[in-house]
Amino acid sequence: ARKIIIDTDPGQDDAVAILLALASPEEIEVLGITAVAGNVPLALTQKNTRIICELANRTDIPVFAGCDAPLKRPLVTAEHVHGKTGLDGPTLPDPTMPLQDAHAVDFIIETLRAHPAGTVTLCPLGPLTNIATALEKAPDIAPRIAEIVLMGGAYFEVGNITPAAEFNIYVDPEAADIVFRSGAPITVMPLDVTHKALVTKPRNDAFRALGTPVGEAVALMTDFFERFDKEKYGSAGAPLHDPCVTAYLIRSDLFTGRHINVEIETTSELTLGMTVADWWGVTDRPANATFMGDLDADGFFALLTERLARL
Numbered sequence: 161a162r163k164i165i166i167d168t169d170p171g172q173d174d175a176v177a178i179l180l181a182l183a184s185p186e187e188i189e190v191l192g193i194t195a196v197a198g199n200v201p202l203a204l205t206q207k208n209t210r211i212i213c214e215l216a217n218r219t220d221i222p223v224f225a226g227c228d229a230p231l232k233r234p235l236v237t238a239e240h241v242h243g244k245t246g247l248d249g250p251t252l253p254d255p256t257m258p259l260q261d262a263h264a265v266d267f268i269i270e271t272l273r274a275h276p277a278g279t280v281t282l283c284p285l286g287p288l289t290n291i292a293t294a295l296e297k298a299p300d301i302a303p304r305i306a307e308i309v310l311m312g313g314a315y316f317e318v319g320n321i322t323p324a325a326e327f328n329i330y331v332d333p334e335a336a337d338i339v340f341r342s343g344a345p346i347t348v349m350p351l352d353v354t355h356k357a358l359v360t361k362p363r364n365d366a367f368r369a370l371g372t373p374v375g376e377a378v379a380l381m382t383d384f385f386e387r388f389d390k391e392k393y394g395s396a397g398a399p400l401h402d403p404c405v406t407a408y409l410i411r412s413d414l415f416t417g418r419h420i421n422v423e424i425e426t427t428s429e430l431t432l433g434m435t436v437a438d439w440w441g442v443t444d445r446p447a448n449a450t451f452m453g454d455l456d457a458d459g460f461f462a463l464l465t466e467r468l469a470r471l
């Protein structure tokens with residue numbers, strides 16, 4: 161199994177991504193989960209992370225709180241998408257499992273140093289503040305990272321928080337810039353892919369039909385989360401952005417993309433946080449990321465439903 165650290169800001173789609181990872185121990189070993197401020201403030205994202213671990217009966221997973229604000233900017237949140245708690249939809253009990261004492265950034269650094277180089281994968285599902293802070297604090301970790309598989313950015317689909325930018329990159333563009341320049345192998349799940357992972361009515365029914373607390377919670381979370389994209393984009397259901405990351409670790413064959421140069425806009429007012437992806441290779445800037453462009457949506461939902469049934 162691939163050893164991973166999930167860095168997250170739950171978020172209903174983050175929650176589903178975590179559940180998918182925890183349901184797949186043959187392919188994925190979750191070493192720990194680090195929370196970051198993003199969809200909602202840190203106090204809620206770290207709490208929501210523990211709520212999800214408890215829903216999956218995995219109180220053994222160490223959960224760490226990380227950065228409570230972007231590197232250089234005030235935090236922008238997304239309650240308009242995820243609700244006041246970040247996890248609106250189901251009614252889930254407050255967590256009783258502890259939050260670890262260590263800071264998320266130190267956990268990331270120490271874990272990468274403690275394992276053989278090239279054996280720990282980072283899975284960021286929110287703004288890249290924790291990952292960038294770790295890279296700045298401990299530059300020796302960059303070559304030790306097996307891969308960074310992240311949800312963020314957009315190319316053809318452009319933006320969801322501004323006309324030009326996707327939320328995770330927009331919230332902390334300086335952090336994203338550090339990550340994309342780190343030299344670590346990067347795989348990106350942009351909106352181009354995640355807007356194809358739509359929870360249509362039959363897919364939502366399939367979650368509910370599992371007849372388990374997890375299936376019911378996922379159905380209620382995606383019910384809640386879909387209203388924003390339906391109203392805004394007229395889309396057929398909630399886009400499961402973050403689960404694309406954990407699905408990729410299990411079934412990379414469901415995704416196709418290109419190894420290209422991706423740079424982050426950090427100065428422009430209009431296009432702040434844009435992922436400038438050289439999809440057509442019109443520059444000679446070196447490739448630094450595999451930018452996904454397409455996904456087998458039916459295969460993705462079959463995998464997700466089959467795995468959630470195991471929890």
Ligand code: BDR
Nearest residue numbers: 171173238285327328401
């Ligand atoms: C990303 O932003 C958040 O709202 C979601 O959890 C996802 O990580 C999509 O732009």
Ligand code: CA
Nearest residue numbers: 171174285286
């Ligand atoms: Ca997220």
